Amino acid sequence: MAQIKKKKSELPVSDNKGLMFLRENLGILIALAILCVLLSFLPATSSSFLSSQNIFNVLRQISTNMLIACAMTMVIILGGIDLSVGSIIALSGVIAAGCVARYNLPIAAALLAGVLVGTAIGVFNGFVISTTTIPPFIVTLATMNIARGLAKVYTGGSPVRVMSKQWQFIGGGYVGFIPVPVIIMVIAVVATALLMNKTKMGRHIYAVGGNAQAAVFSGIRVSTVKFTVHVYAGLMAGIAGIILASRMYSGQPTAGEGAEMDAIAAVVVGGTSMAGGAGKIGGTIIGALIIGVLNNGLNLMNVNSFWQDVVKGAVILLAVFIDYIRNKNA
Amino acid sequence: MSKKILLEMHHVHKRFAGVHALNDVSFELREGEVHALLGENGAGKSTLIKVLGGIYQADEGEIHIDGNKVEIKGVEDAKKNGVAIIHQELVLVSHMTVAENIFLGREFGKGVLVNRRKMNEEAQKLLDEHQVHIRADVLVGKLTIAQQQMVEIVKAISQNSKILVMDEPTSSIADKEVEFLFETMRELTKRGVGIIYISHKMSELEQICDRVTVMRDGMYVGTEVVKNTTKDKLIAMMVGRALENYYTRDYHEPGEEVLRCEHISDGNMVKDVSFHLKKGEIIGFAGLVGAGRSETMKAIFGLTKDVSGEIMINGGKVKVTSPVEAMKHGLALVPEDRKQEGLYKVQSVRFNMTIEVLEQFIKGISVDDKKEIELTQKYIDMMSTKTPTQMQKIGNLSGGNQQKVIIGRWLATNPNVLILDEPTRGVDIGAKSEIYVIMNELVKKGVSIIMVSSELPEIINMSDRVYVMAEGRVTGCLNHDEVTQEAVMLLAAH
Ligand SMILES: Nc1ncnc2c1ncn2[C@@H]1O[C@H](COP(=O)(O)OP(=O)(O)OP(=O)(O)O)[C@@H](O)[C@H]1O
Numbered sequence: 001m002a003q004i005k006k007k008k009s010e011l012p013v014s015d016n017k018g019l020m021f022l023r024e025n026l027g028i029l030i031a032l033a034i035l036c037v038l039l040s041f042l043p044a045t046s047s048s049f050l051s052s053q054n055i056f057n058v059l060r061q062i063s064t065n066m067l068i069a070c071a072m073t074m075v076i077i078l079g080g081i082d083l084s085v086g087s088i089i090a091l092s093g094v095i096a097a098g099c100v101a102r103y104n105l106p107i108a109a110a111l112l113a114g115v116l117v118g119t120a121i122g123v124f125n126g127f128v129i130s131t132t133t134i135p136p137f138i139v140t141l142a143t144m145n146i147a148r149g150l151a152k153v154y155t156g157g158s159p160v161r162v163m164s165k166q167w168q169f170i171g172g173g174y175v176g177f178i179p180v181p182v183i184i185m186v187i188a189v190v191a192t193a194l195l196m197n198k199t200k201m202g203r204h205i206y207a208v209g210g211n212a213q214a215a216v217f218s219g220i221r222v223s224t225v226k227f228t229v230h231v232y233a234g235l236m237a238g239i240a241g242i243i244l245a246s247r248m249y250s251g252q253p254t255a256g257e258g259a260e261m262d263a264i265a266a267v268v269v270g271g272t273s274m275a276g277g278a279g280k281i282g283g284t285i286i287g288a289l290i291i292g293v294l295n296n297g298l299n300l301m302n303v304n305s306f307w308q309d310v311v312k313g314a315v316i317l318l319a320v321f322i323d324y325i326r327n328k329n330a
Numbered sequence: 331m332s333k334k335i336l337l338e339m340h341h342v343h344k345r346f347a348g349v350h351a352l353n354d355v356s357f358e359l360r361e362g363e364v365h366a367l368l369g370e371n372g373a374g375k376s377t378l379i380k381v382l383g384g385i386y387q388a389d390e391g392e393i394h395i396d397g398n399k400v401e402i403k404g405v406e407d408a409k410k411n412g413v414a415i416i417h418q419e420l421v422l423v424s425h426m427t428v429a430e431n432i433f434l435g436r437e438f439g440k441g442v443l444v445n446r447r448k449m450n451e452e453a454q455k456l457l458d459e460h461q462v463h464i465r466a467d468v469l470v471g472k473l474t475i476a477q478q479q480m481v482e483i484v485k486a487i488s489q490n491s492k493i494l495v496m497d498e499p500t501s502s503i504a505d506k507e508v509e510f511l512f513e514t515m516r517e518l519t520k521r522g523v524g525i526i527y528i529s530h531k532m533s534e535l536e537q538i539c540d541r542v543t544v545m546r547d548g549m550y551v552g553t554e555v556v557k558n559t560t561k562d563k564l565i566a567m568m569v570g571r572a573l574e575n576y577y578t579r580d581y582h583e584p585g586e587e588v589l590r591c592e593h594i595s596d597g598n599m600v601k602d603v604s605f606h607l608k609k610g611e612i613i614g615f616a617g618l619v620g621a622g623r624s625e626t627m628k629a630i631f632g633l634t635k636d637v638s639g640e641i642m643i644n645g646g647k648v649k650v651t652s653p654v655e656a657m658k659h660g661l662a663l664v665p666e667d668r669k670q671e672g673l674y675k676v677q678s679v680r681f682n683m684t685i686e687v688l689e690q691f692i693k694g695i696s697v698d699d700k701k702e703i704e705l706t707q708k709y710i711d712m713m714s715t716k717t718p719t720q721m722q723k724i725g726n727l728s729g730g731n732q733q734k735v736i737i738g739r740w741l742a743t744n745p746n747v748l749i750l751d752e753p754t755r756g757v758d759i760g761a762k763s764e765i766y767v768i769m770n771e772l773v774k775k776g777v778s779i780i781m782v783s784s785e786l787p788e789i790i791n792m793s794d795r796v797y798v799m800a801e802g803r804v805t806g807c808l809n810h811d812e813v814t815q816e817a818v819m820l821l822a823a824h
């Protein structure tokens with residue numbers, strides 16, 4: 001090979017990850033910045049928005065969405081979808097609350113039971129999706145209904161109340177001045193980021209989502225990858241479920257309705273392709289922040305909740321549209 | 331040559347982020363001629379075609395058709411101006427039927443209703459006319475790549491265009507089909523159609539082309555009349571210097587037996603195939619397309635279910651039921667259809683290069699970035715891959731450079747037994763000879779290679795032994811000193 005062209009391109013020593021992150025997420029970062037600046041200066045919100053209490057408030061409110069969105073990012077990169085997460089929130093919440101209110105189990109055990117219930121549904125989703133060719137949309141549509149139904153059957157349709165300070169710790173408590181759900185959220189985000197960017201499993205997720213057939217040829221255990229991701233989604237939804245139940249002093253069969261859609265919105269606003277194979281957790285974090293800050297701002301401005309939905313939808317469309325324009329010109 | 335000029339492209343420029351893909355390229359096509367476009371992988375051939383076809387817009391330059399300046403802003407404009415293109419990447423819709431694909435965008439029927447029966451009939455007529463033995467009502471996804479390629483060809487021809495462009499149409503079809511294709515091309519040129527023909531197979535030039543334009547690094551190098559030029563001259567124009575020693579192979583006494591397959595059948599295409607491979611040996615698998623060679627390789631690599639027969643590795647019997655196990659035993663398979671079976675299109679060159687060797691730089695949750703970059707660069711250089719950076723999306727590389735990345739991926743696994751299915755398909759002549767050099771180096775180091783190829787010259791010049799297959803069976807094995815084109819063809823036609 002010596003006689004033929006041998007251009008030794010110089011080695012890029014390493015990529016500047018920070019710069020890449022900025023470039024990839026420029027559109028939504030600007031959107032988030034504009035939103036924050038607006039809320040800090042608008043007369044209706046300027047006094048309250050930047051207070052540390054409100055900031056923690058926002059973070060606490062987005063914590064459950066962030067948990068699910070983390071998992072949803074992986075599910076969507078895999079080329080699938082998980083519609084059952086919202087219902088899992090309800091089911092794991094009512095089971096955890098029921099364990100305390102009905103069977104007098106210790107609170108720690110009850111919370112664990114809630115998380116396990118969520119994980120179990122994830123296991124079921126993962127099992128069916130990885131061993132059959134039934135589309136994830138259908139499988140999780142079914143488990144969405146099943147889990148919601150079970151939550152209603154178990155509670156008879158009304159909330160299961162738990163009135164105790166300890167119970168409220170996970171969702172409403174503080175460590176120092178930081179709300180517990182925020183701590184859980186940070187741990188989940190870091191764990192997901194590590195899983196996606198630093199492990200072999202992470203690469204395999206991108207590979208399976210990008211081209212499942214190629215992944216088989218590459219010796220990747222496609223079914224293991226799918227199974228793992230859906231179990232992770234169940235786990236995250238289970239944790240979100242107990243956080244919510246704790247914060248509301250009750251397991252509610254209607255909790256988490258539409259939560260899957262908020263998570264999908266965060267993921268899509270964050271630039272992950274619904275076609276699978278590409279996307280980043282960093283984008284999802286910003287996406288969840290945008291939606292959270294927006295919700296908060298609209299509340300502070302006392303916008304009627306019906307209009308809030310309209311505004312939220314418009315912002316999602318706008319964010320995705322900016323992305324589309326940028327990709328077109330790239 | 332005084333025939334009317336159909337198409338002129340003047341001083342065309344096209345830039346992508348970091349790449350000047352077309353740098354002042356001019357091109358001319360006359361009525362009734364086949365004009366070849368030649369150049370290394372990434373030279374800009376497909377880009378030029380995509381500018382003509384309205385997929386990309388040129389940054390600068392003009393296009394004249396029939397002497398009039400035209401603006402081609404989209405695929406519609408190209409069609410209106412009588413341009414039909416067979417793209418390098420197949421663009422058929424796999425869950426639609428052959429007929430629906432052929433008439434996509436120009437369906438039969440009144441108003442919004444499609445006349446399915448008429449469409450099927452017309453499509454079948456077209457297919458039969460071109461001796462393509464496929465039914466018009468089957469789903470395209472069920473066809474082999476060769477068959478899909480034929481459908482693309484029929485589709486483009488049926489548009490009755492004045493200007494027909496074919497971007498590597500023969501890279502995946504069999505000799506017999508190539509014959510028919512050339513036959514059809516001659517018919518078309520008699521009717522005055524001008525054809526732009528892109529191929530990396532130099533032998534096809536003499537057979538079918540009148541003139542040839544050579545490109546290098548996005549620039550126009552020159553145009554020659556095929557009759558008045560030589561292969562060596564064209565190669566020199568392409569790579570910028572003469573290319574000696576096309577095939578590199580130092581024969582030596584092979585070592586112990588590393589792989590033996592006995593009575594392999596897959597209950598379908600592969601019937602009772604037996605062969606063996608020694609350390610440091612290259613064995614070739616020759617035969618016609620559809621002879622079951624690729625299927626045999628898939629069977630021993632664990633990609634097919636219900637394989638019967640015995641596989642012995644280093645003398646010990648093993649069971650291989652998945653690629654994971656095959657790789658554990660030191661096997662690697664570079665698949666034939668690298669687009670479908672190898673490419674992670676939306677991911678970077680680096681991701682694509684290292685996906686099979688992650689354990690070399692990922693331990694738990696710690697990634698050794700530097701090692702990954704070095705590894706990627708090593709194989710980019712080894713295969714002379716043209717890419718602006720390692721982080722370029724592989725989908726943005728030229729077709730041949732994508733192939734190089736995927737071949738590099740499997741080389742990186744340091745296999746004991748490397749199975750190469752059509753290793754030089756779609757790669758340029760310089761890179762082909764580099765692949766031969768690499769194969770030669772590998773066997774010197776003790777790696778054993780199985781090469782499936784439809785290019786007889788490379789089979790003949792690179793193999794220690796050649797197995798020939800026909801209709802799923804091995805019909806013979808020829809030693810290096812007894813293998814000739816005739817001998818192989820005789821066995822292949824069994
Ligand atoms: N969409 C794109 N974005 C960025 N770069 C591109 C894009 N398309 C092509 N290129 C670059 O332009 C150059 C020319 O590519 P082109 O596909 O025209 O090559 P080619 O001559 O057809 O090669 P091959 O023989 O491998 O098919 C390559 O360096 C390629 O990486």
Ligand SMILES: [Mg+2]
Nearest residue numbers: 376418728729
């Ligand atoms: Mg090309």
